[in-house]
Amino acid sequence: MTRFIIAPQWQGSVSSRAMLLVDGAAAIAGDLPRSACTHVEVPLEAGESLGTAVRRLSSLQHTRRLLDEELSASDEHALVVGGDCGVAVPAIARAAARHPGLVVVWCDAHGDLHTPESSPSGAFGGMALRSALGEGEPSLAGSGVTADRTVLVGARDLEQAEEDYRDASGMRHLFAESLADPDALAQAVGDAEAVYVHVDLDVLDPTEMTGVNMAVPFGARAAELVAAIARLRERVPLAGASLTGFAPVTPDAAVDDLGTILRLVGALA
Numbered sequence: 001m002t003r004f005i006i007a008p009q010w011q012g013s014v015s016s017r018a019m020l021l022v023d024g025a026a027a028i029a030g031d032l033p034r035s036a037c038t039h040v041e042v043p044l045e046a047g048e049s050l051g052t053a054v055r056r057l058s059s060l061q062h063t064r065r066l067l068d069e070e071l072s073a074s075d076e077h078a079l080v081v082g083g084d085c086g087v088a089v090p091a092i093a094r095a096a097a098r099h100p101g102l103v104v105v106w107c108d109a110h111g112d113l114h115t116p117e118s119s120p121s122g123a124f125g126g127m128a129l130r131s132a133l134g135e136g137e138p139s140l141a142g143s144g145v146t147a148d149r150t151v152l153v154g155a156r157d158l159e160q161a162e163e164d165y166r167d168a169s170g171m172r173h174l175f176a177e178s179l180a181d182p183d184a185l186a187q188a189v190g191d192a193e194a195v196y197v198h199v200d201l202d203v204l205d206p207t208e209m210t211g212v213n214m215a216v217p218f219g220a221r222a223a224e225l226v227a228a229i230a231r232l233r234e235r236v237p238l239a240g241a242s243l244t245g246f247a248p249v250t251p252d253a254a255v256d257d258l259g260t261i262l263r264l265v266g267a268l269a
Contacts (some may be wrong), residue, residue, distance in 0.1 A: 024246030
């Protein structure tokens with residue numbers, strides 16, 4: 001059975017419309033089995049940087065503690081629903097603790113590979129994957145997963161510092177058009193003990209997903225991504241997953257996107 005952990009964290013987003021992520025998480029939760037959902041009480045306040053280069057760090061730390069507690073409460077398969085991409089970091093750490101050979105599949109239009117020093121915004125969402133790989137703000141970083149056990153999928157808007165890290169780290173990068181082959185993702189993961197799959201909805205092409213804050217053209221097709229995840233799961237056990245980035249501007253807009261989102265939930269649950 002899958003547990004759905006609803007974590008509407010918005011403090012890690014760079015967008016001026018970041019609080020729409022709260023509405024997005026609530027809209028997704030409304031279509032999930034209520035008995036299988038646990039809601040993390042994300043702080044309402046923005047929080048303080050605490051003398052670091054990470055914006056809103058105090059609130060991010062608080063949510064991290066709550067997520068750590070919730071993820072540790074059960075060994076059931078968990079799908080974390082955000083919120084911004086930062087909610088994936090503790091979930092990856094939890095999965096890696098149980099599966100030392102874990103491979104992370106990070107599906108996102110952006111690299112999320114900044115450190116606090118390289119980030120132009122200070123937003124933790126743009127540092128989330130790098131943090132999961134053990135670099136960045138110490139109170140949020142680390143999972144035991146390394147870059148050579150990471151597959152970046154569908155990323156097409158990387159800044160120079162992120163490209164430099166990707167190229168030097170041994171990280172694999174699968175572009176959106178490669179998903180036309182349903183075996184491409186499983187082949188990129190290779191012979192793994194287990195896999196964690198993170199999906200930021202902006203990995204999808206804007207023609208298929210409108211309710212995101214930072215849309216980027218030429219993204220993945222939902223049907224191809226769902227098929228790729230399904231083929232991956234046939235070959236490698238899924239140790240955990242996260243789905244983030246839903247920011248509908250109106251309730252009607254949320255309804256328009258929920259069919260696509262629920263197909264992805266089905267692939268990850």
